[in-house]
Amino acid sequence: xxxxxxxxxxxxxxxxxxxxxxxxxxxxxxxxxxxxxxxxxxxxxxxxxxxxxxxxxxxxxxxxxxxxxxxxxxxxxxxxxxxxxxxxxxxxxxxxxxxxxxxxxxxxxxxxxxxxxxxxxxxxxxxxxxxxxxxxxxxxxxxxxxxxxxxxxxxxxxxxxxxxxxxxxxxxxxxxxxxxxxxxxxxxxxxxxxxxxxxxxxxxxxxxxxxxxxxxxxxxxxxxxxxxxxxxxxxxxxxxxxxxxxxxxxxxxxxxxxxxxxxxxxxxxxxxxxxxxxxxxxxxxxxxxxxxxxxxxxxxxxxxxxxxxxxxxxxxxxxxxxxxxxxxxxxxxxxxxxxxxxxxxxxxxxxxxxxxxxxxxxxxxxxxxxxxxxxxxxxxxxxxxxxxxxxxxxxxxxxxxxxxxxxxxxxxxxxxxxxxxxxxxxxxxxxxxxxxxxxxxxxxxxxxxxxxxxxxxxxxxxxxxxxxxxxxxxxxxx
Numbered sequence: 499x500x501x502x503x504x505x506x507x508x509x510x511x512x513x514x515x516x517x518x519x520x521x522x523x524x525x526x527x528x529x530x531x532x533x534x535x536x537x538x539x540x541x542x543x544x545x546x547x548x549x550x551x552x553x554x555x556x557x558x559x560x561x562x563x564x565x566x567x568x569x570x571x572x573x574x575x576x577x578x579x580x581x582x583x584x585x586x587x588x589x590x591x592x593x594x595x596x597x598x599x600x601x602x603x604x605x606x607x608x609x610x611x612x613x614x615x616x617x618x619x620x621x622x623x624x625x626x627x628x629x630x631x632x633x634x635x636x637x638x639x640x641x642x643x644x645x646x647x648x649x650x651x652x653x654x655x656x657x658x659x660x661x662x663x664x665x666x667x668x669x670x671x672x673x674x675x676x677x678x679x680x681x682x683x684x685x686x687x688x689x690x691x692x693x694x695x696x697x698x699x700x701x702x703x704x705x706x707x708x709x710x711x712x713x714x715x716x717x718x719x720x721x722x723x724x725x726x727x728x729x730x731x732x733x734x735x736x737x738x739x740x741x742x743x744x745x746x747x748x749x750x751x752x753x754x755x756x757x758x759x760x761x762x763x764x765x766x767x768x769x770x771x772x773x774x775x776x777x778x779x780x781x782x783x784x785x786x787x788x789x790x791x792x793x794x795x796x797x798x799x800x801x802x803x804x805x806x807x808x809x810x811x812x813x814x815x816x817x818x819x820x821x822x823x824x825x826x827x828x829x830x831x832x833x834x835x836x837x838x839x840x841x842x843x844x845x846x847x848x849x850x851x852x853x854x855x856x857x858x859x860x861x862x863x864x865x866x867x868x869x870x871x872x873x874x875x876x877x878x879x880x881x882x883x884x885x886x887x888x889x890x891x892x893x894x895x896x897x898x899x900x901x902x903x904x905x906x907x908x909x910x911x912x913x914x915x916x917x918x919x920x921x922x923x924x925x926x927x928x929x930x931x932x933x934x935x936x937x938x939x940x941x942x943x944x945x946x947x948x949x950x951x952x953x954x955x956x957x958x959x960x961x962x963x964x965x966x967x968x969x970x971x972x973x974x975x976x
Contacts, residue, residue, distance in 0.1 A: 502624040503537040506633035523749035527965035543585035543592040564679040570612040597738040603669040606633040607677035609776040623649030632667030635703030655975035658707035667699030713880035714901030718743030728920040747961035748878040760859040781867030797868030802831030865890035888954035894918040917954040
């Protein structure tokens with residue numbers, strides 16, 4: 499079976515969020531299941547400067563799509579046995595950041611068109627094109643409209659995965675022609691219309707793909723409701739029969755405390771106490787925290803936004819720090835939240851640290867050195883951090899939403915079962931009550947805490963089960 503992943507970012511080449519982790523890890527497991535899986539990405543400035551000289555140039559093509567008339571050049575390389583193709587266009591992609599430009603719609607319209615043009619250039623035709631998020635949402639539309647008389651293209655099936663419904667690629671209706679050369683009738687008949695005088699790349703992917711997935715079963719049901727649906731719930735309910743939720747996994751080779759070279763001391767379930775103690779001490783020492791093996795160290799690695807529940811954290815920061823805890827935060831985002839965390843670091847010297855930005859090695863060390871991992875998201879399609887935390891023996895404390903609900907089993911004080919702690923509502927008081935339960939368990943029921951750590955570390959957070967579900971989905975189509 500031949501499957502192409504089309505995405506706007508992917509490890510090991512370029513990353514801004516969890517999408518890149520999925521693109522970097524899921525294909526490897528699919529390959530182990532016998533799938534000929536390949537990936538196509540834009541060639542961004544960082545990739546071009548670092549790796550282009552080592553890539554193979556495989557060809558180019560002229561692109562005519564609405565008012566877009568230019569040339570696309572394709573490169574190829576291999577990573578972990580997976581072929582990666584890159585679309586080169588300096589004007590569109592060789593910029594300092596990946597997203598956030600006024601012409602993002604045009605940039606990814608170009609990318610969506612050249613993904614389909616690529617097949618003839620590279621001499622390989624997929625049976626399934628698996629599109630990810632709004633940036634690739636127009637690929638099925640272009641295939642069905644511009645290649646309607648192409649028998650080979652019409653045999654290709656499309657799977658569309660929504661990683662975060664919040665981002666929808668909404669542009670004015672006139673872009674349908676100027677970017678894509680798609681006639682107005684596709685807007686007028688409602689197929690590609692999204693509210694008055696607007697189109698949505700994400701809606702196009704939902705309406706015109708053969709199957710739609712989200713990144714957790716709970717999220718696939720949440721987005722059918724007005725509260726989580728981001729004004730797309732009616733469209734999604736129309737395709738509900740083709741919508742499913744498949745939870746994400748993590749790359750078990752990259753996220754492995756037994757081999758992780760960023761850690762002070764490696765460990766597994768057999769020596770986790772000594773291993774985590776050594777990493778905790780090193781983290782405290784290097785970040786300027788008081789070195790105390792017994793204090794509850796809480797970690798948080800996140801975008802600093804209200805979606806991630808950071809407003810609740812900031813509102814109850816002093817309550818949190820009134821307990822015997824240390825708090826380490828790694829991330830960036832809303833400037834108000836960043837400033838509040840800088841104030842926290844100043845007020846609670848040697849007890850709280852805020853690292854503004856992202857540092858991959860430090861993220862690994864926080865997972866290994868923390869006892870509790872805070873993730874109180876308002877909504878979370880799947881989440882990767884809670885999986886990493888469990889793998890490293892840091893117990894996640896989460897809100898019961900999306901993939902957090904699907905992956906973290908809350909502590910049962912009567913049976914001892916669980917892999918973390920959870921609370922139900924978007925409510926700071928509930929969050930604090932849950933934190934107090936975790937503190938009580940850590941300080942006064944240590945045997946129960948230790949069992950939770952082992953439960954978490956033994957939990958299967960790999961792609962193995964989910965990859966089989968994706969493979970079965972492809973087989974249904976092909």
